[in-house]
Amino acid sequence: MLELVEYIARELVDNPDKVDVSSSKDEEGNVYISLRVDESDMGKVIGKKGRIAKSIRAILKAISLKENIKIFLEIED
Template identity: 45%
Template sequence: MAVRNSSMRRLVEYIAQSLVDNPAAVQVREVRNDRQAVVLELRVAPEDYGKVIGREGRVAKALRTLMRAMGTREGRHTSLKVV
């Protein structure tokens, strides 16, 4: 299952890099990874923070929806924190 978690991390990283002006500043790391849950933490440059959150949180919600769909296939809970 580590391969899928890695692909989940890479997907979030790819999407975030596509959205921001400074893709080199994008960092995604696994905060928690156990049998029941995967928590990813997304960091971006301060000026790009609004771009990954979106209006009324729509972009962040879409990222979380993608993660939830991937996690459902594995039978695990997934979460994304934008810090």
């Protein structure tokens, strides 16, 4: 899951070395993924009207349905 988010983000941005992906889990089993990119690359990861961010979240939702868990993605600069 983390590898997939990192791969997608690195392919989208101009500064792939500044992409950082981390995750944490709460006691209920929910997974929180934090994606950090360079400030100049935020627009590329979010996309026009949030389309790219929504697409990444849709992929994570498909994974979460298959694995029966909840996954939340937060994009930070």
